Amino acid sequence: MTYRSAWLDEDLDALRDLARAFFEKELKPNIDKYIEQHHVDRDLWNKAGELGLLCLSIPEEYGGGGGTFAHEAVLMEEQARIGDSSWGNAVHSVIAAHYLLGYGSEEQKQKWLPKMASGEVVCAIAMTEPGTGSDLQNVKTKAVRQGDEYVINGSKTFITNGGQADLIITVVKTDSSQGANGISLVLVEADREGFRRGRVLDKIGQKGQDTSELFFEDVRVPVSNLLGTQEGLGFIQLMQQLPQERLIIAVGSVAGMEVALEHTLRYTKERQAFGKPVFAFQNTKFKLAEVATDAKIGRVFVDDCIVRHIRGELDIPTVAMAKWWTTERAMVVADECLQLFGGYGYMTEYPIARMWADQRVQKIYAGTNEIMKEIIARTL
Numbered sequence: 398m399t400y401r402s403a404w405l406d407e408d409l410d411a412l413r414d415l416a417r418a419f420f421e422k423e424l425k426p427n428i429d430k431y432i433e434q435h436h437v438d439r440d441l442w443n444k445a446g447e448l449g450l451l452c453l454s455i456p457e458e459y460g461g462g463g464g465t466f467a468h469e470a471v472l473m474e475e476q477a478r479i480g481d482s483s484w485g486n487a488v489h490s491v492i493a494a495h496y497l498l499g500y501g502s503e504e505q506k507q508k509w510l511p512k513m514a515s516g517e518v519v520c521a522i523a524m525t526e527p528g529t530g531s532d533l534q535n536v537k538t539k540a541v542r543q544g545d546e547y548v549i550n551g552s553k554t555f556i557t558n559g560g561q562a563d564l565i566i567t568v569v570k571t572d573s574s575q576g577a578n579g580i581s582l583v584l585v586e587a588d589r590e591g592f593r594r595g596r597v598l599d600k601i602g603q604k605g606q607d608t609s610e611l612f613f614e615d616v617r618v619p620v621s622n623l624l625g626t627q628e629g630l631g632f633i634q635l636m637q638q639l640p641q642e643r644l645i646i647a648v649g650s651v652a653g654m655e656v657a658l659e660h661t662l663r664y665t666k667e668r669q670a671f672g673k674p675v676f677a678f679q680n681t682k683f684k685l686a687e688v689a690t691d692a693k694i695g696r697v698f699v700d701d702c703i704v705r706h707i708r709g710e711l712d713i714p715t716v717a718m719a720k721w722w723t724t725e726r727a728m729v730v731a732d733e734c735l736q737l738f739g740g741y742g743y744m745t746e747y748p749i750a751r752m753w754a755d756q757r758v759q760k761i762y763a764g765t766n767e768i769m770k771e772i773i774a775r776t777l
Contacts, residue, residue: 483605559609
């Protein structure tokens with residue numbers, strides 16, 4: 398009997414059809430191009446906005462789709478299905494947009510969310526710094542208040558959508574003496590004087606994604622660009638939103654396992670070795686049996702997390718478990734599947750090679766898996 402996720406319904410099935418058609422037409426034919434140029438074409442955002450595929454879980458009153466995390470999950474799964482890691486919509490729609498929705502003033506929400514939903518504005522969130530990764534309490538970028546403005550100085554790195562972002566939600570220290578309580582989130586428009594983009598970083602995988610360095614040199618923004626009702630709420634805001642970010646990664650990792658299995662089943666049943674299909678060898682069947690089991694366990698676990706998240710019941714330790722386990726197993730799955738392709742698995746024109754390289758970072762960002770284990774251990 399075919400397994401069907403409990404959170405799916407006819408509306409989501411229709412969305413999947415739309416998303417699949419969009420990705421097949423607009424993204425799949427351009428994957429190699431995006432990898433070569435290290436970014437998607439800017440009009441991809443506008444095309445997605447025209448179809449209503451941006452900000453699916455943002456209320457309609459702000460230009461969004463009025464859906465839930467389930468709608469975003471369908472879109473992420475379909476992007477994974479074509480083997481793309483270039484388009485940073487998950488950061489734009491499922492992460493950044495929800496910081497604005499959750500903590501922005503009515504004026505900020507009305508100003509930015511409709512433009513994000515249409516594709517007119519691309520958004521990024523800048524947390525990581527050259528000397529600060531998972532330890533967000535120790536960011537060095539400062540926002541010093543001078544009258545009705547903040548003057549921002551510092552740098553960020555590994556920023557998804559950094560090369561194209563029009564708006565950057567920036568993690569800053571508004572009070573360096575207060576540790577975590579001195580952190581704030583400030584909106585920085587990319588056309589502000591003193592803001593500068595560095596290079597698009599050369600990564601092992603996800604080469605089509607414009608992951609960039611960002612520099613802030615006496616960047617002045619109005620105090621009204623503060624996200625939240627007062628200074629010092631940034632760390633709490635980050636902790637409240639990071640679980641959704643980690644669930645995004647778990648969704649992508651499970652989809653990656655399923656896609657790797659599909660590719661490898663097809664290849665091993667077609668590829669001949671010693672006069673018979675590679676799939677006919679016991680080692681191949683046993684390895685794929687393990688892969689199929691990992692994919693099914695991951696799917697059931699993440700489906701449960703999605704249902705609980707939609708109900709507002711998903712706790713931080715459980716999503717840490719999901720992020721850690723799925724990313725670890727997805728890397729094992731990608732490696733086992735690549736091995737079954739033999740030498741062709743090492744060739745970048747084969748999707749499995751790109752999937753293997755793209756998957757590796759999932760164990761690192763949104764909090765390393767070591768941090769996930771620390772979160773889990775605190776509850777034991």
